[in-house]
Amino acid sequence: MQGAEDFDRSPSIIKTGVNEMAEIKQLYWEDVEVGDEVTTLPKIATTMMLVKWAGASGDFNPHHYDDKSPMAAATGSIIVHGALKRQWLIQLMTDWIGDKGKLRKFSCQYRRLDFPRRMANFVDPMEGETWLCKGTVTKKYVEDDQHLVECEIWVENGQGEKAVPGNATVALPYQGAK
Amino acid sequence: MTESSALADNVRALIGFTAEPVVMEVERGAIKRFCEAVGDSNPLFTDEEYAKNGPYGDVICPPGFFGWPIKPAPIMAEPTATMTAEFAKAGFPGLLDGGIDYEIYIPIYSGDVIVSSAKIADVYEREVKGGKSLFGVIEITYTNQNGDMVCKARRILIGRQA
Numbered sequence: 588m589q590g591a592e593d594f595d596r597s598p599s600i601i602k603t604g605v606n607e608m609a610e611i612k613q614l615y616w617e618d619v620e621v622g623d624e625v626t627t628l629p630k631i632a633t634t635m636m637l638v639k640w641a642g643a644s645g646d647f648n649p650h651h652y653d654d655k656s657p658m659a660a661a662t663g664s665i666i667v668h669g670a671l672k673r674q675w676l677i678q679l680m681t682d683w684i685g686d687k688g689k690l691r692k693f694s695c696q697y698r699r700l701d702f703p704r705r706m707a708n709f710v711d712p713m714e715g716e717t718w719l720c721k722g723t724v725t726k727k728y729v730e731d732d733q734h735l736v737e738c739e740i741w742v743e744n745g746q747g748e749k750a751v752p753g754n755a756t757v758a759l760p761y762q763g764a765k
Numbered sequence: 766m767t768e769s770s771a772l773a774d775n776v777r778a779l780i781g782f783t784a785e786p787v788v789m790e791v792e793r794g795a796i797k798r799f800c801e802a803v804g805d806s807n808p809l810f811t812d813e814e815y816a817k818n819g820p821y822g823d824v825i826c827p828p829g830f831f832g833w834p835i836k837p838a839p840i841m842a843e844p845t846a847t848m849t850a851e852f853a854k855a856g857f858p859g860l861l862d863g864g865i866d867y868e869i870y871i872p873i874y875s876g877d878v879i880v881s882s883a884k885i886a887d888v889y890e891r892e893v894k895g896g897k898s899l900f901g902v903i904e905i906t907y908t909n910q911n912g913d914m915v916c917k918a919r920r921i922l923i924g925r926q927a
Contacts, residue, residue, distance in 0.1 A: 630804065639802035643795075645833065650859075658859045669862035670829075671803065677829045678805045686809055686819050689869075690828045696864035696921075753864075 613685035616727070616734035616759040625722030625738055628679045632667045632703040633712045640671045662700060669697035672718075672742050672751045679720040679740060680755045687760040691735070695753030701744060716745035722755070734761040771890050773855040776899065783884040784844050791832035791877045799830045826873040831881060831907055831916070844883045848901045848922060857899045857924030866919040871909075878910040886919070897926040 637651050649656035650666050659665045673695050680690050704715040722740035729735065735758055742751035793813070800810050805827060808815035816824040826832070840846045849860045873879060887902040905918040 636802065636804070639798075643799040643802035669864070673865055674803045674805070674827070674829050677827060678803060678807070681805075681807055681809075681827060689872075692866075692868055693828065694864065694866040697862055 613687055614683060614759055616736065616761040617763075619724055619727060619736050619759065621724050621727055623724040625679060625683045625724070625740065628675065628682060628720040630675050630718045630720060630742075631712055631716075632671070632701060632718065633706055634665065634703050635706050635712075637665065637667065637671070637703050640668055640674075644668070644670060646670060662702070664702040667701040667703055669751075672697065672701065675718070675720050675742060676740050676751065676753055676755070679722060680738070680757060683722075684757045684759060689758040690755060691733075691758055692756035693753070694755075695740070695751050697751055699744060699748060699750035701750055718745070718750070719743045725754075733758045735759075772888060772899075775851050776855045776888055779848060779851055779885045779888050779901065781885065782844060782847060784842055784847075784882070785838060786880050786882045787838055788835045789832035789879045789881060790835050791826060791830075791873055791875055791879060793824055793875045795833050796824060796826055796830060796875060800827060803827075821872060821874070824875040826875075828867065828869050828916075831873065831879050832877070835878075844885050844903045845922065848885060848888075848903070849924075852899050852901070852924035855899070856927050857897075858927050860901075860922045860924050863900065863921035863923040865921070868917045869915070870917075871913060871915050873907075873909065873915055879915065880908045882906050882908075893923075893925075899924040899926075 641647055641651055646668055650658040651668050652665055653659060654665055676695055677690065677693060680693070684690070701718070704712040707713045720740070720742050722738040724736055725739050726737035727735070735756055738755045738757070740753045740755050741749040744750040797811050800806065807827070809819055809821070809825060810827050811824070813824055816822070841850065852858070852860060883903055883905040885901060886904040889900050891898055891900060901922045903920040903922065905920065906914060907916040909915050
């Protein structure tokens with residue numbers, strides 16, 4: 588299994604689940620081809636991350652923080668917010684397209700329930716599942732003077748399943764023919 | 766027999782439910798807390814100095830963040846809460862988030878005031894994994910203080926039969 592340590596852009600994720608951007612690169616439309624991969628973004632959902640997300644997003648549904656709420660009790664764990672996984676996939680795209688890229692369309696479907704890692708202490712999560720946000724370029728075209736790229740995107744869970752499949756359309760800067 | 770003909774009356778009556786618009790303020794601190802929760806350290810969203818010299822001239826929201834309500838709506842006036850309650854009465858408790866679809870038009874800046882208008886656009890029933898599920902579609906439009914449409918969203922909520 589591919590782990591977070593295979594991604595040198597985000598060494599801190601192993602400890603905290605927080606990705607630090609190594610550097611900000613601008614992607615240009617002419618540099619993208621159909622079949623290209625979007626730069627993989629690893630994520631670790633922790634109980635701490637879910638608490639932070641509840642506060643930051645305003646989703647206070649108890650099954651995301653209370654093990655004894657009916658749905659969490661039935662599944663045996665609190666459940667990762669679908670919208671948090673959505674936001675991971677949005678970050679996958681905004682990291683990839685750079686400052687001048689624009690996310691135009693985005694969709695995703697929450698197909699699997701995911702369960703966060705517990706915290707070992709105030710900083711480190713316990714051993715467990717790592718999620719990988721991934722994408723591939725499926726279409727490249729020009730429409731209404733916009734240079735557009737479509738991608739199939741997904742969150743892959745620790746079992747290698749596409750837990751959250753989706754699609755994104757981005758507008759990229761274009762510097763003219765090479 | 767169409768799918769909708771099987772719907773309970775209280776569930777069918779949800780279609781067209783329109784909530785009072787919610788006014789939301791986009792504060793820098795709220796953007797930062799949102800990014801920190803996600804683990805997104807993109808300076809376009811969090812670093813004023815960096816953003817000043819970037820393409821937008823100021824901090825913008827990551828797509829998917831629309832600020833916080835200035836005056837939270839009574840919970841039962843929200844489409845999600847109303848749908849949750851009516852689905853539960855019809856025997857479909859415990860709504861799950863099914864997915865989302867965004868069309869994004871213009872960026873949201875720190876300091877913007879966003880008005881979100883939500884309505885229940887559709888409700889339908891489907892067999893999923895050998896059991897009945899109720900699907901609800903909530904359409905949301907987000908408009909800024911200049912009256913410009915910034916984003917349209919379609920949210921799917923799923924209730925499983927008890």
